Amino acid sequence: MGKLLVDAVRCKGHGICALIAPRLIDLDDWGFPVLLASPDYDPEQSKLAKRAVAACPEQALRLVTEVGP
Amino acid sequence: MSGVHTDLLSLTNPQTPVVPDELASNPDQLLAGVGEAGSRILAGPKAVAGMESLVDHLDRLGPLPGLGDAAHIRRVVEESGLQGRGGAGFPAAVKMRTVAARGGSPLVVVNGSESEPASHKDRTLMALRPHLVLDGAVVAAEAVNADQVIIHVHRESRSAITSLKNAVQERRRARLTEPRMDISYGPSRYVAGESSAIIHFLEDGDARPLTDRRAARAGIHGRPTLLHNAETMGHLALIARRGPWWFRLAGTSGAAGSTLVTLAGATPPGPRVFEVGGAVTVGQLLTDRAGLDAPPRAVLLGGYAGRWVDGRDAWDQPLARDQLLARGLSLGCGLLGILPWEACGLAETARLLGYLASESAGQCGPCIFGLPRLAEGMSELAFGRVSRRDVRQLLRRSATFADRGACHHPDGAALLLQYALAVFADDVERHIRRGPCDRKSHLPTFRVPTPSGAGWR
Numbered sequence: 411m412g413k414l415l416v417d418a419v420r421c422k423g424h425g426i427c428a429l430i431a432p433r434l435i436d437l438d439d440w441g442f443p444v445l446l447a448s449p450d451y452d453p454e455q456s457k458l459a460k461r462a463v464a465a466c467p468e469q470a471l472r473l474v475t476e477v478g479p
Numbered sequence: 480m481s482g483v484h485t486d487l488l489s490l491t492n493p494q495t496p497v498v499p500d501e502l503a504s505n506p507d508q509l510l511a512g513v514g515e516a517g518s519r520i521l522a523g524p525k526a527v528a529g530m531e532s533l534v535d536h537l538d539r540l541g542p543l544p545g546l547g548d549a550a551h552i553r554r555v556v557e558e559s560g561l562q563g564r565g566g567a568g569f570p571a572a573v574k575m576r577t578v579a580a581r582g583g584s585p586l587v588v589v590n591g592s593e594s595e596p597a598s599h600k601d602r603t604l605m606a607l608r609p610h611l612v613l614d615g616a617v618v619a620a621e622a623v624n625a626d627q628v629i630i631h632v633h634r635e636s637r638s639a640i641t642s643l644k645n646a647v648q649e650r651r652r653a654r655l656t657e658p659r660m661d662i663s664y665g666p667s668r669y670v671a672g673e674s675s676a677i678i679h680f681l682e683d684g685d686a687r688p689l690t691d692r693r694a695a696r697a698g699i700h701g702r703p704t705l706l707h708n709a710e711t712m713g714h715l716a717l718i719a720r721r722g723p724w725w726f727r728l729a730g731t732s733g734a735a736g737s738t739l740v741t742l743a744g745a746t747p748p749g750p751r752v753f754e755v756g757g758a759v760t761v762g763q764l765l766t767d768r769a770g771l772d773a774p775p776r777a778v779l780l781g782g783y784a785g786r787w788v789d790g791r792d793a794w795d796q797p798l799a800r801d802q803l804l805a806r807g808l809s810l811g812c813g814l815l816g817i818l819p820w821e822a823c824g825l826a827e828t829a830r831l832l833g834y835l836a837s838e839s840a841g842q843c844g845p846c847i848f849g850l851p852r853l854a855e856g857m858s859e860l861a862f863g864r865v866s867r868r869d870v871r872q873l874l875r876r877s878a879t880f881a882d883r884g885a886c887h888h889p890d891g892a893a894l895l896l897q898y899a900l901a902v903f904a905d906d907v908e909r910h911i912r913r914g915p916c917d918r919k920s921h922l923p924t925f926r927v928p929t930p931s932g933a934g935w936r
Contacts, residue, residue, distance in 0.1 A: 418843035418884050438879045439852070442844035 412451065412473045414459055416443050420470035427471055431458040443471075506729035509737050509756030510767055513607060519729060519737050520713050521754045526607060530642040533649040536610040543614050546719055549579060552622040556715065559723035560735030565590055565674075565708030566781070566811040568800055571715070574705060578623045581703040585625040587658070588681070588699075589616050591632040591639060591709040592665055594672030595782040596834075596928050597743035598814045601709040603752045604739065605632070605639035608713065609646035613660065615712030618719045620658045623705050628660045630709075631677050633667040640664070666933045669783075669838035673886050674706050676840075686935045687840040688886035710739050710813075731757035733801030740798065742769055744779065744816035744924045755798050761815065762794040769817060777818040777902055779925070781811030783831050784891025787824065787902040816925060823918035825861040825906050827925055828899035832857050834927035835892040840935065843884040850892055853877055857896060860907065864914050870907060874900055 414434060423441040434455060436444045451459055463471045511518035514525035523531050523539055531539075546552045557572035578585050589612060593601040605612055616628045630647075632639055640662070647660050663681060665671055671686035675695035680686040682699050689695045698704035707715070714736055718726045729737040734757060742751045747770050755764060761778060765771040774790035786808060788796070796803065803809055818824055836850035856873040859865050873896070880893035900907055909916060 416883070418845065421844055423844050438845065438849065439876060440844060440848035442848070442883075444879050444883065 412456065412459065412475050414445055414462070415472045415474055416445065417468075417470040417472070420468045422468050422470075424467055426465050426467070427462040430462040430465055431455065434459055435462065505756075506737070507731065507756040507758045509729055509754060510759050510763060511754050512750050512768075513603070513752070518754050520604070520608075520611065520710070520717060520739065521752075523608065526603075526750065530606060530645060531608055531610065533610055533646065533653060536608075540611075540716075540720055543617060543716070543719055546618070546621065549622050549624050552618065552719075553579065555718065555723055556622060559714075559718045559726045560730070561711065561714055561718060561726065562734065562800065563708055564710035564714070564738065564813065565672075566809075568809070571707060571711060574707070575619070575622045578698075578703045578705040583701075583703050585623045585703040585705060586699055587616055587620045587623070587625045587628045588677060588704055588706040589613075589628065589630040589709055589712050590672065590674065590677060590706055591630055591636070591643075592667075592672040592677065593633070593636070593709075593812065594667070594669050595741075595812050595814055596669075597816065597925065598741045598782065598812050600739035600741050600752045600813050602636050602639045604713050605636070605709055606642045609639075609642040610650075611713045611716045612643075612709050613646055613650065613712075614716035614719070615707075615714065616660070617657045618715045619705055619707055619712065623703070625705065626658050628658045629663050629681060630660065631663045631665060631681065633671075634664045635667045666935055668840070668933060668935065669835070670840050670886055670888050671935070675886065677706065678704060684936050687842055688888075708812075729756045731797070731799040731801055734799045738798070738800070738810065738813060740764065740810065740813045740815055742815055742817065745769075745775065745819040745822070746817060757797065757799040759798055760794070761796050761798060764798065764815065765794075765817065771817075775817050776820045776822065777824055779814070779816030779818065781809050782814045782891075783925070783927070784835055784888070784895055785809075785811055785814065785816075786894060787818075787828075787898040789902050790818070818924055821918060822921050822924045823861065823906065823916055824899060824903040825857070825910060826918070826921075827923065828895060828903075829854065829857040829861040830923055830927055831895060831925060832892055835888070835895070839888060840885075843889070845880055845883045846889045849876070849880060850889060853892060853896055857899070860910055862915050865911060867911055870900065870911065 425437050425441050428435040428437045438444050459473055463473050509517050513521045553575045561571040562568040591605050665680050665686050673688045675689040676686050678695050679689045726736045737754050737756050740753050740755055774794040777787050777790050778793045780786050832854035836854040839846040877893040877896045880889045
């Protein structure tokens with residue numbers, strides 16, 4: 411459960427997140443993440459999302475529970 | 480009709496009778512320049528008279544009436560239906576309530592950093608009617624119990640700065656009981672007028688937009704910060720004097736009050752800033768003030784990162800915010816650009832995209848790498864040879880920009896491109912088949928500033 415958020419200023423386009431969770435994150439033509447529309451993550455994808463967050467060298471990826479904007 | 484007006488008037492401030500000739504005409508049909516009959520926020524002396532002094536301002540409008548406690552002022556603003564005039568159109572009363580609820584020691588910021596190169600409405604208002612803007616800031620401060628006002632402008636806005644400096648001095652000399660007022664000068668960069676960029680600048684001296692919305696919401700040095708556009712402040716000054724229903728009369732049921740508009744692009748010489756009421760259409764404005772008798776090729780709505788609309792589709796479109804929104808359009812900061820039939824919309828868009836790319840704050844990947852590619856792709860389409868496949872790829876690329884930057888700069892640029900490809904679809908087809916059109920040599924209709932090399936501090 412939750413939603414991935416990219417801090418666009420921190421992100422340097424390493425692309426590791428998309429390698430870990432390809433069903434949640436795509437890369438644009440320059441290697442920067444594009445979050446794929448995924449209203450609800452199943453347990454498997456949630457696990458991958460958490461792993462992608464932990465693996466980001468810039469700590470630019472966050473997993474938030476949807477409360478407010 | 481007169482019965483309705485009487486009812487509404489009884490709700491306005493009883494100490495300040497409404498000037499009769501302002502009601503003689505139908506305010507939702509209002510279309511006027513500075514100092515012209517029927518004008519509201521632009522009422523007063525003509526533009527040639529320059530800045531209206533404090534004495535003249537008070538002679539004309541009377542002092543700001545006491546409006547009671549902060550909660551009451553917020554209620555008046557809520558009744559007025561005033562929405563921010565900086566572009567986003569957020570309800571002013573909601574902003575006030577959010578700031579007031581945080582308690583602490585709030586601060587009011589007047590956003591006078593009009594960053595759209597072709598927009599002049601805030602600068603015009605600050606230069607000619609600085610006391611209206613400052614009065615509005617006082618009302619905003621009273622609505623949230625703030626004891627300090629910062630007026631933030633671009634360093635290059637010379638006439639606005641001169642007027643504001645004079646006005647602040649006049650008020651000090653007159654010993655008005657009001658919050659302390661300071662003027663802040665920031666770099667003239669396109670995205671530096673965005674609200675989080677201003678908060679960033681006032682806190683750290685760096686005018687790039689903040690990526691962390693929470694930091695922007697926290698305010699300057701953690702002080703709850705109420706930020707309103709300069710025109711919004713001007714309306715507040717009038718709402719305080721005339722009452723919320725007087726303000727509403729000039730709007731539609733879904734978009735209260737009159738609005739300032741700047742004409743850009745192929746405009747005749749002369750004034751470009753006008754005040755319009757809710758029922759006025761694009762066609763009326765262009766007929767009356769730009770000397771057109773038929774729809775232009777297209778109009779650019781909302782700014783250089785705005786949207787193109789075919790002139791014929793736009794002609795009968797009312798300028799009221801709600802009625803534009805119903806078609807997915809917005810006047811943004813009030814910019815209406817005219818593209819004449821002899822210009823090439825693709826060439827214009829290519830130049831605008833080049834400018835937008837050069838104005839990136841260089842913080843986010845999609846903006847740093849993506850915008851220059853969009854601009855190049857558009858240039859190739861406008862001035863070179865491209866295939867249908869190239870255009871499809873350009874469109875596909877532009878679709879990946881939504882909501883990915885710290886601010887909405889990349890989103891705006893991508894939308895401009897998408898609207899151009901749709902509105903100028905016939906031209907796209909011709910360019911693909913035959914290469915650049917001869918209209919491309921036409922001088923740029925929308926002039927873009929030469930890169931100033933100005934930094935972010």
